[in-house]
Amino acid sequence: MKRSLSFLICFMVLLFWSSCRKDFEFSPSTGELRFERDTVYLDTIFTDIGSSTYTLKVYNRSDDDIVIPTIQLERGTSSFYRLNVDGSTGSDNVIGTAQEGRFFEDVEILAEDSLFIFIETTYNTSSDPIPSNEFLYTDRILFDSGNNQQDVDLVTLVKDAIFIYPNRDENTGIIETLTFDVDGDGTSDETTLQGRFLEDDELTFTNEKPYVIYGYAGVDAGKTLTIEAGTRVHFHANSGIIVTDGGSLNINGTLSTDQEALENEVILEGDRLEPIFQDVPGQWGTIWLFNGSENNTINYTTIKNATIGVLSEGDQATSNDKLTITNSQIYNSSGFGILGRATSILAENVVINNSGQSSFAGTFGGKYNFTHCTIANYWNSSFRQFPALLLNDFIVDENNTVFTNDLTAANFNNCIIYGNDNPEFLLEDEGSVFNYKFTNCLLRLNPNLFNTGNYQIDDPMFYEGNVFNEDPDFEDPFENLMRIGEDSGANGLGSAIFASQVPFDILNVSRATSPDAGAYESVVFDED
Incomplete structure (x- = not known):
């Protein structure tokens, strides 16, 4: 009887506490997101060869749970970048389309919490001609729109080969x-x-x-x-x-x-x-x-x-x-x-x-x-x-x-x-x-x-x-x-x-006087 009464009391307390929670009442983002960095450099890639995966951490420093209406690539479906937001490749209605990995809707972040965005790129020569043997390819991740819009730049060096x-x-x-x-x-x-x-x-x-x-x-x-x-x-x-x-x-x-x-x-x-x-x-x-x-x-x-x-x-x-x-x-x-x-x-x-x-x-x-x-x-x-x-x-x-x-x-x-x-x-x-x-x-x-x-x-x-x-x-x-x-x-x-x-060393330094053993003649190293 005592155990049943204790269970009933705990259940009522939990029910009352849950009804007062506001954890799931998400407010629209107000453009106050914070980012791990303002530019993500994806280093150098060859055409038609995929990059490594890079990460960007996005922070909600406010006391409110927020929802970001949209996260998208500025170049849209033509972008050679791909995103994964906390394990998702995009909204359910665009999976398998050209927008997959490029457009996300209603992304939630709890108060004082963060999310990860994973970024990859492959420059596809069958879709776009090569402007030069070596060039910078850029895009932006756009968070929200209008007055609340924020962005992070994406940059990679593409080499033709x-x-x-x-x-x-x-x-x-x-x-x-x-x-x-x-x-x-x-x-x-x-x-x-x-x-x-x-x-x-x-x-x-x-x-x-x-x-x-x-x-x-x-x-x-x-x-x-x-x-x-x-x-x-x-x-x-x-x-x-x-x-x-x-x-x-x-x-x-x-x-x-x-x-x-x-x-x-x-x-x-x-x-x-x-x-x-x-x-x-x-x-x-x-x-x-x-x-x-x-x-x-x-x-x-x-x-x-x-x-x-x-x-x-x-x-x-x-x-x-x-x-x-x-x-x-x-x-x-x-x-x-x-x-x-x-x-x-x-x-x-x-x-x-x-x-x-x-x-x-x-x-x-x-x-x-x-x-x-x-x-x-x-x-x-x-x-x-x-x-x-x-x-x-x-x-x-x-x-x-x-x-x-x-x-x-x-x-x-x-x-x-x-x-x-x-x-x-x-x-x-x-x-x-x-x-x-x-x-x-x-x-x-x-x-x-x-x-x-x-x-x-x-x-x-x-x-x-x-x-x-x-x-x-x-x-x-x-x-x-x-x-x-x-x-x-x-x-x-x-x-x-x-x-x-072999009268000159590997750096073309003369061995005419008191030659050293090895491929290099000796030098005085800088103290720093």
Whole structure:
């Protein structure tokens, strides 16, 4: 009886309290909304590629529950912006029409409360011509109308681009894959790599517009892809360039006067242009120099945010190096900066840093000559298994069978090999030919390994003129600023013999006097 009486009293109190509430008596907005910001910048997008989602918070600072009669885009149904207001894409009567995401009616906000507006954009070239290669696209979100109208500006930079992508079968939806001789038997093989071979009129990339590549852009036998100075190439996820048997890649960047803009360098990176993606590793695949490709050159190029910056396979026995890479930088590779497999690479003035595994790995033997290079690894995004530099002469198949191949040469002259782990170079051999030598290099090696195994640092056949474990004094290696300061252990370490072969550093500074090890000559850093 007491419980029933208590329930009855509580019910009557609740009923009386509810009848007095004014929470659901919404008043029209009076134009006193407050906004998180007065302009939403959606950063940079390519035509026909959607942006990330951006947010705008709208506040009701009054003591009254209010209703906003309309929220809409000023350009109306022709706008390339889309809105979502607190989970709604628009009024019920316009869902599925051109007004969806562009027009909202009777939007309620409680007293001292707020709502979120989510904003996206895609500039559709089939609906509107491109006014220029790069232009600002703007619109406004209008809240209410008449004397109560308020607005927030929307701004995004739109870039026109040249798109390269594989064909899709209209009936099956299957995307084209590459077919080429994979195993060297003279017969073309079907692969699972989505992509297509470049046509003859596509084999020169210029700096007139950026390029956006979906899937792998293939370079066929007897063809050469030339990428001119100042070109920007952007890759979608799981995309890249593959140079097959008999094909070549020539990337011809030149020295830039502005080391932030890098106006003359070729830059290869992902296709997400928002600042949050600027240094995210693993956004795209690799530059794949397949077995049989030849005379590949890379000069004044920045390769960033790939899975593997450059993958070079095979052809170690040819008289010419399979890859010559000079004056170039490779950063933020989720796997390897450069991965060589039984291949031949000549590198000068190359900087590699921030790799999820090794910055340079010469595996399954090969022939490698690196002069005045900075091979560093300050990866801090996860645990990495391997050091900055890895050399071995074997592979292990799925049956745990070991296959060996000669490491005919691995010479590192006037180089820096360093990082935030120790040791930062690993030498593993299983065969009879394993030739390597470090000359006038700054190396990071745990002293416990001195004069053990392949670390006979007192043997001039393998080590000569090196310095171990001294601070390289990098400007900021975690931000890929790899210049060295005047207190660097690499300062004055270089041999004049090798410096004469590469007489200028990556910034075109002379090495004529007391050359330093690494790709950069030392500088005095600003105190700030």
